Amino acid sequence: xxxxLRTVAIKPVRQTFDNIARRFGDxxxxxxxxxxxxxxxxxxxxxxxxxxxxLQLFDTRRTKVEMKDWYALKDPRQFYYGAYTVARxxxxxxxxSNFEMIEERGLAESIPADLKQIALDVLVPMRHAEWxxxxxxxxxxxxxxGTAITQPCLxxxxxxxAVAQYLTHIGLVLNGPEALDTAKEAWMNSxxxxxxxxxxxxxxxxxxxxxxxxxxxxxxEGLSYPLFYDYLDSEFCANGGTVISMMTRFMAEWAAETSxxxxxxxxxxxxxxxxxxxxxxxxVKQYRVSVLEALTPLVHRSFGNKAESVxxxxxxxFNARCTKLGLAI
Amino acid sequence: MSTVFIAFxxxxxxxxxxxxxxxxxxxxxxxxxPAMVKINAEGSLVIKRESIEERIGRxxxxxxLQVNLITISGHxxxxxxxxxxxxx
Numbered sequence: 001x002x003x004x005l006r007t008v009a010i011k012p013v014r015q016t017f018d019n020i021a022r023r024f025g026d027x028x029x030x031x032x033x034x035x036x037x038x039x040x041x042x043x044x045x046x047x048x049x050x051x052x053x054x055l056q057l058f059d060t061r062r063t064k065v066e067m068k069d070w071y072a073l074k075d076p077r078q079f080y081y082g083a084y085t086v087a088r089x090x091x092x093x094x095x096x097s098n099f100e101m102i103e104e105r106g107l108a109e110s111i112p113a114d115l116k117q118i119a120l121d122v123l124v125p126m127r128h129a130e131w132x133x134x135x136x137x138x139x140x141x142x143x144x145x146g147t148a149i150t151q152p153c154l155x156x157x158x159x160x161x162a163v164a165q166y167l168t169h170i171g172l173v174l175n176g177p178e179a180l181d182t183a184k185e186a187w188m189n190s191x192x193x194x195x196x197x198x199x200x201x202x203x204x205x206x207x208x209x210x211x212x213x214x215x216x217x218x219x220x221e222g223l224s225y226p227l228f229y230d231y232l233d234s235e236f237c238a239n240g241g242t243v244i245s246m247m248t249r250f251m252a253e254w255a256a257e258t259s260x261x262x263x264x265x266x267x268x269x270x271x272x273x274x275x276x277x278x279x280x281x282x283x284v285k286q287y288r289v290s291v292l293e294a295l296t297p298l299v300h301r302s303f304g305n306k307a308e309s310v311x312x313x314x315x316x317x318f319n320a321r322c323t324k325l326g327l328a329i
Numbered sequence: 330m331s332t333v334f335i336a337f338x339x340x341x342x343x344x345x346x347x348x349x350x351x352x353x354x355x356x357x358x359x360x361x362x363p364a365m366v367k368i369n370a371e372g373s374l375v376i377k378r379e380s381i382e383e384r385i386g387r388x389x390x391x392x393x394l395q396v397n398l399i400t401i402s403g404h405x406x407x408x409x410x411x412x413x414x415x416x417x
Binding site: 007008009010028030031032075076077078087 | 361
């Protein structure tokens, strides 16, 4: 008997969902595209929310920023649930192994006392500010519009919890459970923390979700992360506190990664219309004042006599970053 | 001149790679076969890390190509930034 082997190419009837095909053409789409575009419910809502009857459950009017297509605010990291969890699990593993080594070998003993005190005074109470970051980004994912931005904001909110947990862990490693009580006390009552607490609590009651995005993700993170996880980190390393850098590695890495995402959002929203540009610029100007004021005592505590020059450098870099994003500040 | 080629399995991981190869090599010809994609090019073919990274939104190590690589033909020159095939 004679058998002919041949391959048959079977063309799939459709390559992807119709909504994705309308945007990108009928070709195989990435998981990110399929899990992001046009997922937001747009009509046939059940009833209007009792607490805000003038708006729909999901409504573009919850921010003053206007976009023709809300899906233009896409994530350059292309995070969908799978990609996000895989990326974070990897980082979590690295961070955990750092902490494990530090605890096993008692490396925290080797940190000079003055640096240890700076870490306890400045880093550990930041965990309360991180919780504010979590709340703000959760708010955006609840009331924002378009899966392209609400999805990564939820990831961002979870990441803030992660940072808060790492800061807690640092407190535990450096000074045991007592460190957390001291930090809470400082957050609530110490003069060092009241301006930042005021800023964080003011952002908690902002209703415009894009304004929260600017106040929290661009201004507060854009100024505080370089200060604490870049400049202060170099100080730690230069003076024998490398162990602290090992424990803040995630934050530094995370800030570098997420700032690219934040930049992409601001850039696209500001380029959409002169109104958006003016609005976002005015928010930046408004919150920059309060964030700079909030960080001033912390910068003095962290950097001593170098405070002025470090602060000026970080502020210049932040202003340059905003200008590059097309904002007029 | 003779032809160099590279073949990948067709899947989610290779789609952005193929897309960037075609963008970087206008002379390359795509040959889609069942479960396999073969890219033929006269003379030379270059794969750039940068253009793949642009499409996938994360860092990419060119060694990751090997996971889905079926076969190549041509003299291989590989460094951190590019992977090129030529006939000398």
